Amino acid sequence: MRPSSQQSTQSTRESTRERTRHLVIVGNGMACHRLIEALVTSPARPAHITVIGEEPVPAYNRILLSPLLAGDTDCAALTLREAHWYAEHGITLRLGERVLAIDPGKKHVVTERARLDFDALVLATGSTPAWPTVPGIELQGVHGFRDLEDAKTLTEIARRGGQAVVIGGGLLGLEAAQGLYQRGRGALSVSVLQRGEHLMNRQLDAHAGALLKKTLEARGLNVHTGARLAGLIDDGQGAVAGVALEDGRVLEASHVVVAAGITPNDLLARRAGLACDRAVRVDHHLRTSHPAIYALGECCQFEEHTFGLVEPIWRQVEVLARVLCGEPGAGYVEAPSATRLKVSGIELYAFGPVEAAIDHEVLRYSDPESGEYRRLLLKDGRIEGAVLYGDTAQGPWYFHQAQQGADLSAARSALLFGQADVEAFLNSPTQEAA
Numbered sequence: 001m002r003p004s005s006q007q008s009t010q011s012t013r014e015s016t017r018e019r020t021r022h023l024v025i026v027g028n029g030m031a032c033h034r035l036i037e038a039l040v041t042s043p044a045r046p047a048h049i050t051v052i053g054e055e056p057v058p059a060y061n062r063i064l065l066s067p068l069l070a071g072d073t074d075c076a077a078l079t080l081r082e083a084h085w086y087a088e089h090g091i092t093l094r095l096g097e098r099v100l101a102i103d104p105g106k107k108h109v110v111t112e113r114a115r116l117d118f119d120a121l122v123l124a125t126g127s128t129p130a131w132p133t134v135p136g137i138e139l140q141g142v143h144g145f146r147d148l149e150d151a152k153t154l155t156e157i158a159r160r161g162g163q164a165v166v167i168g169g170g171l172l173g174l175e176a177a178q179g180l181y182q183r184g185r186g187a188l189s190v191s192v193l194q195r196g197e198h199l200m201n202r203q204l205d206a207h208a209g210a211l212l213k214k215t216l217e218a219r220g221l222n223v224h225t226g227a228r229l230a231g232l233i234d235d236g237q238g239a240v241a242g243v244a245l246e247d248g249r250v251l252e253a254s255h256v257v258v259a260a261g262i263t264p265n266d267l268l269a270r271r272a273g274l275a276c277d278r279a280v281r282v283d284h285h286l287r288t289s290h291p292a293i294y295a296l297g298e299c300c301q302f303e304e305h306t307f308g309l310v311e312p313i314w315r316q317v318e319v320l321a322r323v324l325c326g327e328p329g330a331g332y333v334e335a336p337s338a339t340r341l342k343v344s345g346i347e348l349y350a351f352g353p354v355e356a357a358i359d360h361e362v363l364r365y366s367d368p369e370s371g372e373y374r375r376l377l378l379k380d381g382r383i384e385g386a387v388l389y390g391d392t393a394q395g396p397w398y399f400h401q402a403q404q405g406a407d408l409s410a411a412r413s414a415l416l417f418g419q420a421d422v423e424a425f426l427n428s429p430t431q432e433a434a
């Protein structure tokens with residue numbers, strides 16, 4: 001039951017122009033917040049909007065949970081809008097309330113407290129940490145890192161000290177590990193387990209991964225790569241006491257933080273019979289297999305893509321806001337995103353494929369003394385991927401060139417040194433003569 005794009009454009013117009021009197025949004029996270037910010041600027045917005053969020057506070061900047069845990073920022077910095085802003089904009093905000101079921105036929109949602117009819121429904125339920133299916137995962141002392149409550153719990157753990165093991169050497173795992181370590185100020189030993197052979201193996205090549213490992217270890221973190229989790233060890237009273245690896249090693253752990261990927265929150269949609277695969281399937285107007293139900297953010301799947309960064313979600317929001325205002329224009333198109341790590345003092349920037357394909361030309365620059373490293377992947381003189389470690393100032397320029405598909409073959413020898421050198425090279429008299 002996969003919706004077709006043409007069908008969608010036509011019936012989206014029909015369904016939204018007449019019907020979006022009452023819009024209900026499930027989940028008051030980052031996607032929902034951005035969507036209502038866009039809707040309230042339009043005179044064609046749905047007359048009545050109800051937002052239902054299970055967290056007890058209005059949507060906040062989830063990205064800043066990492067600096068919050070590290071103690072680099074405070075809770076106030078995470079605030080996006082206070083509850084009164086919703087009321088001032090004619091939005092009913094129901095917080096601390098979980099939606100339990102959707103009835104697409106009767107067009108209502110059932111929450112813990114009420115039944116609400118909708119004309120259009122948006123699922124913006126995000127995702128949850130992906131829990132490894134190993135023995136002991138249910139023990140006390142095993143935590144995720146997803147919301148404000150988790151950040152508070154981890155902050156308290158860091159203050160108390162002990163041994164924390166973070167499962168996952170990707171972006172989130174490293175931000176959690178560094179945050180815990182920084183908060184613990186020496187009282188908490190922190191180990192990171194990475195299943196792959198190097199850290200952030202979805203974004204970095206082996207060389208940059210090794211540089212990152214070295215930097216983190218020099219700061220005091222214990223990093224174990226190629227570490228396959230076998231199970232968690234019970235202290236005999238239902239709490240975690242350690243982590244067992246497949247190679248027989250055992251690490252002591254008073255707390256374990258699971259940050260090894262995310263699972264889209266698509267249960268409501270599945271139970272309601274909407275088409276789901278790895279997440280809730282949507283077409284290019286973010287419409288699910290039901291004409292009045294949309295999904296966006298980490299709970300949705302567009303073609304074969306699911307989402308874990310805000311950049312593509314912001315583009316989804318622009319599309320959906322227009323659709324809900326009865327003005328569907330161009331649909332959502334998948335585009336590459338760049339990655340940064342939010343660990344103070346560590347600069348890295350990456351986009352595109354990690355491994356070079358057979359037809360890629362690889363350009364590398366490495367300065368072991370300063371710890372700087374740059375690697376570009378080119379195809380036919382066009383940048384397809386970059387990994388920058390140490391000095392990342394040129395990252396956005398490389399990304400822009402890649403998005404533009406700019407042919408940089410003429411400046412190949414200057415490329416690793418960035419925009420100024422490339423432009424100087426291209427404008428040099430010898431080049432002009434050539």
Ligand SMILES: Cc1cc2nc3c(=O)[nH]c(=O)nc-3n(C[C@H](O)[C@H](O)[C@H](O)COP(=O)(O)OP(=O)(O)OC[C@H]3O[C@@H](n4cnc5c(N)ncnc54)[C@H](O)[C@@H]3O)c2cc1C
Nearest residue numbers: 027029030031053054062098099125126297298308309310
């Ligand atoms: C620690 C951390 C750091 C991050 N750093 C970055 C970064 O640097 N850059 C980046 O691009 N992205 C980052 N992300 C990812 C980014 O935060 C997410 O991509 C973004 O929040 C997704 O928005 P969303 O609205 O889809 O989901 P969420 O923001 O998770 O919101 C979903 C909301 O729905 C609620 N909900 C779920 N089910 C129900 C229900 N049945 N009833 C009611 N409410 C429900 C949830 O409680 C939640 O509040 C980070 C994430 C975390 C956790």
